[in-house]
Amino acid sequence: MRRFGEAIVRGQAYRPRPGAYAVLMRAGQVLITHQSRPHPEFQLPGGGIDPGEGALQALHREVFEETGWSIGAARRLGAYRRFAYMPEYDRWAEKICTVFLARPVLRRGPPSEPGHSAVWLAPEEAIDLLASAGDRHFLAQVLRGGAV
Template structure:
């Protein structure tokens, strides 16, 4: 059973299952995160996103991290998963997000994030634990912090 974070699903509402991959990208005491700000829902996030049809989780992880941060990563290792029920305004969709969390090593910055509204930031892990936008991301960041 996958641990659930966030809001309880609403009775009678249909949710679309959305598998995704997200990365903890540590360097020393800092994490590479993404600041998402579309002017409506600003949020600090672990880099990552949905797995495209026919795409493997690892391929999706490399693609999503690059799109949202401009960084290449190495040695991804799955450390856990969680699910959350949420509305995704960019898709006008109620989703059951299945969030697979990986730890990986940031290798090299190639350029700025390719996705609109994203900015790559290095932030101290202790601050990230407090500031990340959802409970699941904060949970996995805190588990990482406890290993430092």
């Protein structure tokens, strides 16, 4: 599995943290989320898969929480991993990120996750703003037609 992001800290124990994330395209724009804390950054909507939850179930839940949108037609694009410190959980994690291409179907309200806002952007602008190299890689793959 391809790895993106920070170098592994020698001697640091990392706990696996699987997650599901989405590239959301509609009318030539991409829907991403801005997370204001713990560090302000733009991300593909998504997040951790909770115990007893499947990847698609987590994807639907996380996208709704972070954007207020329901989604459909989710299709797996691939996966990557990155090693990071997660200050909100005080945990060093090996994030195993499964990325899907999905279609935003209906805006059901504002994001319910504190500190998140939904942002529609031109895909080229989104690539420049996404904090994660893995997120940028999968969005670029979609734009090249590699996932359509």
